[in-house]
Amino acid sequence: MSEDKKVTPVSAIGEFGLIERLTSGFEKVNASTLKGVGDDAAVIDNKGKLTVVSTDLLVEGIHFDLVYTPLKHLGYKSVVVNLSDIYAMNAQPKQITVSLAISSRFTVEALDELYEGIKLACKNYKVDLIGGDTTSSLKGLVISVTAIGEADEDELVYRNGAKEGDLICVTGDLGGAYLGLQVLEREKRIYLEHPDIQPEMEDADYMIGRQLKPEARKDVIAFFKEAGLKPTSMMDLSDGLSSDIIHICKQSGVGCQINESEVPINEESYHLALKFNMDPITCALNGGEDYELLFTIEPEDETKLGADENFSIIGQITKKEEGTVLITKSNNRHPLKAQGWKHFE
Amino acid sequence: MSEDKKVTPVSAIGEFGLIERLTSGFEKVNASTLKGVGDDAAVIDNKGKLTVVSTDLLVEGIHFDLVYTPLKHLGYKSVVVNLSDIYAMNAQPKQITVSLAISSRFTVEALDELYEGIKLACKNYKVDLIGGDTTSSLKGLVISVTAIGEADEDELVYRNGAKEGDLICVTGDLGGAYLGLQVLEREKRIYLEHPDIQPEMEDADYMIGRQLKPEARKDVIAFFKEAGLKPTSMMDLSDGLSSDIIHICKQSGVGCQINESEVPINEESYHLALKFNMDPITCALNGGEDYELLFTIEPEDETKLGADENFSIIGQITKKEEGTVLITKSNNRHPLKAQGWKHFE
Numbered sequence: 008m009s010e011d012k013k014v015t016p017v018s019a020i021g022e023f024g025l026i027e028r029l030t031s032g033f034e035k036v037n038a039s040t041l042k043g044v045g046d047d048a049a050v051i052d053n054k055g056k057l058t059v060v061s062t063d064l065l066v067e068g069i070h071f072d073l074v075y076t077p078l079k080h081l082g083y084k085s086v087v088v089n090l091s092d093i094y095a096m097n098a099q100p101k102q103i104t105v106s107l108a109i110s111s112r113f114t115v116e117a118l119d120e121l122y123e124g125i126k127l128a129c130k131n132y133k134v135d136l137i138g139g140d141t142t143s144s145l146k147g148l149v150i151s152v153t154a155i156g157e158a159d160e161d162e163l164v165y166r167n168g169a170k171e172g173d174l175i176c177v178t179g180d181l182g183g184a185y186l187g188l189q190v191l192e193r194e195k196r197i198y199l200e201h202p203d204i205q206p207e208m209e210d211a212d213y214m215i216g217r218q219l220k221p222e223a224r225k226d227v228i229a230f231f232k233e234a235g236l237k238p239t240s241m242m243d244l245s246d247g248l249s250s251d252i253i254h255i256c257k258q259s260g261v262g263c264q265i266n267e268s269e270v271p272i273n274e275e276s277y278h279l280a281l282k283f284n285m286d287p288i289t290c291a292l293n294g295g296e297d298y299e300l301l302f303t304i305e306p307e308d309e310t311k312l313g314a315d316e317n318f319s320i321i322g323q324i325t326k327k328e329e330g331t332v333l334i335t336k337s338n339n340r341h342p343l344k345a346q347g348w349k350h351f352e
Numbered sequence: 353m354s355e356d357k358k359v360t361p362v363s364a365i366g367e368f369g370l371i372e373r374l375t376s377g378f379e380k381v382n383a384s385t386l387k388g389v390g391d392d393a394a395v396i397d398n399k400g401k402l403t404v405v406s407t408d409l410l411v412e413g414i415h416f417d418l419v420y421t422p423l424k425h426l427g428y429k430s431v432v433v434n435l436s437d438i439y440a441m442n443a444q445p446k447q448i449t450v451s452l453a454i455s456s457r458f459t460v461e462a463l464d465e466l467y468e469g470i471k472l473a474c475k476n477y478k479v480d481l482i483g484g485d486t487t488s489s490l491k492g493l494v495i496s497v498t499a500i501g502e503a504d505e506d507e508l509v510y511r512n513g514a515k516e517g518d519l520i521c522v523t524g525d526l527g528g529a530y531l532g533l534q535v536l537e538r539e540k541r542i543y544l545e546h547p548d549i550q551p552e553m554e555d556a557d558y559m560i561g562r563q564l565k566p567e568a569r570k571d572v573i574a575f576f577k578e579a580g581l582k583p584t585s586m587m588d589l590s591d592g593l594s595s596d597i598i599h600i601c602k603q604s605g606v607g608c609q610i611n612e613s614e615v616p617i618n619e620e621s622y623h624l625a626l627k628f629n630m631d632p633i634t635c636a637l638n639g640g641e642d643y644e645l646l647f648t649i650e651p652e653d654e655t656k657l658g659a660d661e662n663f664s665i666i667g668q669i670t671k672k673e674e675g676t677v678l679i680t681k682s683n684n685r686h687p688l689k690a691q692g693w694k695h696f697e
Contacts, residue, residue: 015460028460053502055399062483062498064451068490106409106496115360115373138407144494145413151451151496153407157398 057163059100059156061092067147074198075191078117080219081150082124088245089154090132091223091298095243096165097231098158102137103129106151108144121150132225162237164302169240169259173303173324176238178227178317180273181248182280182287185294187211187218189283213275221298227317236311238302247295250345253331255303262329265322265343268336292333292343402508404445404501406437412492420536423462425564426495427469433590434499435477436568436643440588441510442576443503447482448474451496453489466495477570507582509647514585514604518648518669521583523572523662525618526593527625527632530639532556532563534628558620566643572662581656583647592640595690598676600648607674610667610688613681637678637688 065071065085073081086103093100105125109118129136134154190211197204223243231237240255248270256263270291272280280287303324304312312318322334331343410416410430418426431448438445450470454463474481479499535556542549568588576582585600593615601608615636617625625632648669649657657663667679676688 013461016456019460028464053398053400053403058398058403058500060447060449060483060498060500062449062451062485062496064453064485064487064494064496066453066487066489066494069453069488102405104405104407104498106407108409108411108414108494111361115364116358119373138405140407140409142409142411143414144411144492146491147489149409149411149453149489149494151407151409153405153449153498155403155405 056157057098057160059093059096059098059158059163060153061089061156062151062153063089063092065150065152067149072191072195073148074195076219078120079124079127082121082126083128083220084124085150085152086125086128086132086134086154087221087223088298089152090128090134090225091221091243091245093154093156094223094225094228095241095300096156096158097162097228097237097241098156099228100132100134100154100156102135102155104138104153104155105136106140106142108142108149110144110146110148113148132223164238164241165258166240166242166255167258167260168238169255169261169263169303169324170305171261171324171326172306173239174306174309174320175252175263175265175301175303175322175324176312176318176320177244177248177271177299177301178224178319179297179299180271180276181244181292181297181299182290182294183214183217183273183276184221184296184298185218185247185290186276186279186283186285187214187216188296189285190215190279191218210275211279213273214279217297221296223298224300227300230315230317234311234313236304236308238304241300241302244297244299244301245295246345247293248301249292249333249343250295251301253343253345255301256324256327256331259324260327262325262327263322263331263343264325264329265331265333267333269319269321271319271321401502402443402505404438404441404443404503404508405498406434406501407496407498408434408437410495410497412494417536417540418493419540421564423465424469424472427466427471428473428565429469430495430497431470431473431477431479431499432566432568433643434497435473435479435570436566436588436590438499438501439568439570439573440586440645441501441503442507442573442582442586443501444573445477445479445499445501447480447500449483449498449500450481451485451487453487453494455489455491455493458493477568509583509586510603511585511587511600512603512605513583514600514606514608514648514669515650516606516669516671517651518584519651519654519665520597520608520610520646520648520667520669521657521663521665522589522593522616522644522646523569523664524642524644525616525621526589526637526642526644527635527639528559528562528618528621529566529641529643530563530592530635531621531624531628531630532559532561533641534630535560535624536563555620556624558618559624562642566641568643569645572645575660575662579656579658581649581653583649586645586647589642589644589646590640591690592638593646594637594678594688595640596646598688598690600646601669601672601676604669605672607670607672608667608676608688609670609674610676610678612678614664614666616664616666 071081090100194206240259242251242255244251252263267288270288272287272291277287280290333341333343335341416426435445539551585604587596587600589596597608612633615633617632617636622632625635678686678688
C-alpha cells in the first residue's frame with residue numbers, strides 16, 4: 008500500500024456526511040425510480056401503486072445486547088423499525104425480506120425464537136416475509152431487514168414538504184425507549200458485578216417495553232386516512248426529536264421552534280429520568296428509538312387532529328433564517344443539536 | 353436458562369433445512385405478494401409491471417477475504433451477485449439498496465473505493481441505488497444488498513417449471529471462480545509464510561477475474577427476448593451446478609441426467625485444476641460462484657439457441673423416479689450431490 012494515501016477516520020465526517028459522500032455521483036437511470044436515498048424509504052413507480060422500500064441493518068453489540076434482549080423481542084423489533092419507516096412515508100408496508108448472519112453459538116432453537124418475533128410482527132402488521140439470505144458470521148448476530156410498501160402517488164409524505172407556519176406534531180410520548188435502555192444497562196452492570204442481587208426493574212416496565220418491543224404507528228396512518236389529513240412532512244423518530252426535526256427543516260429549507268413545555272413525556276419516564284439524574288427533556292430530545300411519528304400540518308388542519316391524546320403540537324415551522332430552536336419553559340432560546348448516530352465516535 | 357431445552361446446532365440441519373424451518377408458518381396476507389421465499393427473488397404485483405426483489409448478505413471472513421480482495425471489486429461483486437438473481441427470474445434489475453456494517457478500521461477512503469465498485473456496477477447494469485443503512489460493527493465488514501427488478505407477468509421464469517424431456521443448458525463455463533479462489537488462497541498462505549516470495553499468478557488471470565469480478569448474464573436475458581425464447585425454468589449458478597440443478601429438480605418434481613462430457617470447462621481452468629490435483633469436473637459441479645445461468649428449455653426450442661458458444665446443452669430432464677444423475681465420460685451413473693452452503697460445518 009502506498010503510504011501517502013489520505014486517510015480520514017469515519018468519525019471525522021459523521022453518519023450523514025458519510026452517507027452523502029458515499030451516495031453522491033450515482034446517476035439516476037430509470038424513470039421508475041421516483042425517490043432514492045434521502046427519505047425514510049425509496050419510491051418506485053410501477054405505473055399502478057407506487058412501491059416503497061426501506062432497509063435497516065442491526066448488529067449485535069451495536070444495536071442490541073443479547074444479555075437483556077429476548078430473541079423474540081429482537082425479531083419483532085427488527086421488523087417494526089423498518090415498517091415504521093414505511094408508515095413514515097404515509098404508505099402501507101406489504102412485504103419484508105430478512106437476512107441473517109449468525110455465529111456458531113446460535114442454535115436452531117434460538118433462531119426459532121427470533122423468527123417467532125418476526126412472525127408475530129408480520130401477523131400484527133399484515134406484511135409478508137418474501138425472502139432473505141441466511142449465512143454465518145465469524146462473531147455475533149447481524150440482521151438486515153428490507154420492507155416494501157405501497158401507496159398512491161398523492162398519499163406519499165416526504166421530509167421536504169414543511170412550510171413556514173406549519174404546526175409540528177408528534178405522536179405518543181418521547182424518551183421512554185432511551186430510559187428503558189438505561190435501566191437495562193444498569194441492571195446488566197449490577198448483574199455482572201454482583202450476580203446474586205435481584206434485578207430492580209419493577210417501576211420501569213413501560214420504558215423497558217418501549218426499548219425492547221416498540222410498535223410502529225400503523226394506527227396513526229389509518230387515522231390520517233379517515234380524517235382526510237395529509238401532513239406536509241413526516242418521519243419516524245428513531246434518532247431523537249432534535250436530530251430528526253433538523254432533518255425535516257434541512258430538507259424543507261425551513262427553521263423551527265420547539266416548545267419544551269409541549270414535548271410529551273410520560274410521567275413514569277419523567278420520574279425515572281430524575282432518578283437517573285438526567286433532565287427529562289434531554290431524554291425526550293436526544294433519546295431516540297421511540298418510533299413515534301414526527302410530522303407537520305397546515306394550521307387549518309389542526310381541528311382534524313381532534314382531541315386525540317395521541318397527538319401533541321410541540322412547535323411551529325419558521326423561516327430558515329430563524330434556525331432550529333428550543334424555547335425552554337423559562338422562555339430561553341437554545342439551538343437544537345443533532346445527535347444522530349454516534350456509533351463511530 | 354432452563355437446562356432441558358432442546359439445542360440443535362445449525363450444522364445439523366444445513367442451510368436449506370434452516371431456511372425451510374424458519375420461513376414455514378408465515379401466512380401470506382397480501383394479494384400483491386405473488387412469490388415469496390423459495391426462488392431467486394420475490395415477486396410483487398403492482399397491477400402494472402411486476403416488482404422482483406432479491407437480497408444477499410456478505411460477511412468478511414465468510415464470503416470475502418480483504419487480504420486479496422480489492423474493495424472496488426468487492427463493491428462490484430456485491431451488487432452483481434444480486435442482479436444475477438434478478439436476471440435468473442428473466443427480469444430486469446432496476447434498483448438496489450446497499451447496507452453496510454463497518455468496524456473502526458475502515459477509513460472513508462476505503463469505503464470510497466468500495467462504493468466506486470458499487471457505482472460501476474450500477475452504471476454497467478443500469479440500476480439505481482435507492483437506499484440503505486450504514487452502521488458500525490464490532491468486527492469486520494458486512495454488506496447487505498437488495499435488488500429490485502421488474503418484469504411482465506408472462507416473462508417471469510421460476511425454478512419450478514422444468515418438465516420431463518426438457519434440455520438442460522448452462523451459459524459460459526464453470527469452475528473458474530472456484531479455481532481462482534484456490535489460487536488466491538494458496539498465494540495468501542505462501543505470502544504469510546514467506547513474505548519475500550513473489551506471487552505466482554501469471555497463468556490464472558482468467559480464473560482470478562471470475563472470482564473477484566464476476567459479471568451477471570444480462571446479455572443472455574437480452575438474447576432470450578430477441579430470440580423469442582422463454583426457458584421453462586432457470587436459476588443462477590451460485591452454489592455450484594450440482595446443488596443448483598437439484599434445486600430445480602426438487603421444485604419442478606422431476607429428475608435429471610447431466611452428461612459430464614458436455615459440462616463446459618475453460619481450458620485454463622482445466623489445466624489449473626489438474627495442477628491443484630483436482631478433478632476438473634468436480635470443480636465445475638461443486639465450485640459455485642460462477643454466476644452463469646442454468647436453465648431448461650423445451651426440445652423444440654433448441655434451434656433458437658443457434659450456434660452461440662455462450663450456451664452448452666449439458667443434459668436432460670427426466671422423471672422424478674430416475675433421480676438426479678451424472679453420466680460420466682466412461683458412461684457410469686453417479687448420483688449428484690448437493691454441496692450447498694457449508695459455512696456452518
